[in-house]
Amino acid sequence: MDNKKKIFVSAGEYSGSMYVSGVLKSVKQNYPDLILEGIGGTELKKIGVNTIYNSDDWGSIGIVEALKRWKLIWINLKVQKYLEESKPDLIILVDYPGFNMHLARKAKKLGIPSIYVFPPRKFCVDASRLTDAVNNIKRVAAEFQPTFDCYKEAGACVDFVGHPMLDLLPVGDxxxxxxxxxxxxxxxxxxxxxxxxxxxxxxxxxxxxxxxxxxxxxxxxxxxxxxxxxxxxxxxxxxxxxxxxxxxxxxxxxxxxxxxxxxxxxxxxxxxxxxxxxxxxxxxxxxxxxxxxxxxxxxxxxxxxxxxxxxxxxxxxxxxxxxxxxxxxxxxxxxxxxxxxxxxxxxxxxxxxxxxxxxxxxxxxxxxGSKGALARIETMIVEELGLKS
Structure with missing residues (x-):
């Protein structure tokens, strides 16, 4: 690659970091010149992602509990500013919609393509939020068949990739x-x-x-x-x-x-x-x-x-x-x-x-879905970055 491509990933909870790390580890092995940075936990750090914020303790449950995470509003604004300055070639968003949809809108304004992995299922019963997602996310990687059907019907560019869990969970006797x-x-x-x-x-x-x-x-x-x-x-x-x-x-x-x-x-x-x-x-x-x-x-x-x-x-x-x-x-x-x-x-x-x-x-x-989710998400990333497979 003449110019090093940069991916920014935002995974707001431990499980998101764990599953997307499997994808990015493979991407990095196949394209070692890629620069990986973003928000995530220890699992992303392990594979060499430069995490500007650690999200291991960000998980919140409920409306009031989420409000206690007021500092995330400040962090989100800082990250949006960071995106303006660093101009990554691709942003990967993983679940955590209350935080990540702000980044999706910012990426759209900056002309940065985005892939949403584990798109919010709750948007499927909220027409306005679903429309907002479709309008601001370039591609969606749906892990469940009902989620794929919902986003497809709403007009999203969505792939049914299946759940990475099927690739990563070991099976023994x-x-x-x-x-x-x-x-x-x-x-x-x-x-x-x-x-x-x-x-x-x-x-x-x-x-x-x-x-x-x-x-x-x-x-x-x-x-x-x-x-x-x-x-x-x-x-x-x-x-x-x-x-x-x-x-x-x-x-x-x-x-x-x-x-x-x-x-x-x-x-x-x-x-x-x-x-x-x-x-x-x-x-x-x-x-x-x-x-x-x-x-x-x-x-x-x-x-x-x-x-x-x-x-x-x-x-x-x-x-x-x-x-x-x-x-x-x-x-x-x-x-x-x-x-x-x-x-x-x-x-x-x-x-x-x-x-x-x-x-x-x-x-x-x-x-x-079936095994192979990690490879299917990797294909989406490679396509959006315009890399040779």
Whole structure:
């Protein structure tokens, strides 16, 4: 290349950084002269992206919680100014629409082509925001079939690339993995996945503890694994919260481990999961793991959501993709230890129901497309940069 091409990427949450890093790593290997910079977390740093802002702790849930991130408004304005000065050849936006749509509009004004990876699904029920996205984003890389259909109908230049999860999630032999992880064939394993955002941990971790205690009061022979998100290893306060809950439950008599590693291997051996709504629900879907979904935001956020008619039909991604309630969801007041423990115990005792859920989840998985998403997104990037393949 005569002139080095520059890509600016904006990934506002840990999961976005993780998945887009797989694409950019391959792009950089094939085109080593490319300059990669932008906003992202540790996963993007690992592959050599010059991150001008670290977004690992940007995740926010709910209206009020998002308002607490007022500093992001200032950062967004700084980034827009940076785009004016640096003039990248391409901007890649990953999810996080409240932040990234401002950058999309700015890029359009500056004549910078943009690719939106993981386009906001919620725009599909908001005509004005969907039109805004179509008018300001050059190309869209949709990970789900329903999202592709929605953006296509609205007139977007959209490719159904599928979900990178299918490329990146390892697949092994569950029985061999059980042995490697120290479990026996007869063990009933329940994963506890409280989330990757600080707000989620603060709101939901005490609920997880109470729920496990209630389950233990009824069944003593279950094995639990509390799964810590990798981005919390560098956040000591969040790490200590999980370690404290783990210690408390151990003292209570619960057979529980705390794991920061083997995330996907543990999913493959799990019989059931209690999970906070988010990306983890789709990871469990890929492996066909029956689950119970819970979610909480502040009371004021709930009131505002009702007032502004922002309550979704479903919160769990598997249910959204299926367009029906196949996985039990417990939100706000319904997300209490009594309800959660009853639902989990019911599933523990019902082999047929768990088998049915597994079948339904694997049907939902079909809407995530096929393997090859990373290569398809890379092709879009190469095309927009005008590089020789």
């Amino acid at each position: 569950p029985q061999a993995l059980r042995q490697d992880l120290g479990f026996q064939k007869k063990d009933f394993i329940i994963l506890l996945m409280p989330g990757s955002r600080a707000q989620e941990i603060n709101l939901l971790l005490p609920l997880y503890e109470e729920t496990v205690q209630k389950i233990y009061q009824n069944k003593k022979n279950l094995k639990f694994v509390l799964l810590g998100a990798n981005n919390f290893e560098s956040q000591e306060n969040m790490k200590s919260e999980l370690e404290s809950i783990h210690s408390n439950l151990k003292k209570y008599g619960v057979d529980i481990n705390l794991s920061w590693e083997n995330r996907f291997n543990l999913m493959q051996v799990a019989d059931l999961a209690l999970v906070t709504s988010g990306t983890a629900t789709m990871e469990l879907t890929v492996y066909g793991v029956p689950m119970v979904i819970c979610y909480k935001v502040s009371k004021l956020t709930e009131v505002l959501a009702v007032f502004f008619n922002k309550l979704p039909k479903y919160i769990g991604l598997p249910n959204l993709l299926a367009n029906e309630m196949i996985i039990s969801e417990f939100i706000q007041e319904e997300a209490n230890s009594e309800n959660l423990s009853k639902e989990i115990l019911k599933l523990v005792d019902d082999d047929k129901k768990r088998a049915q859920l597994k079948k339904q989840l694997l049907e939902v998985k079909e809407k995530m």
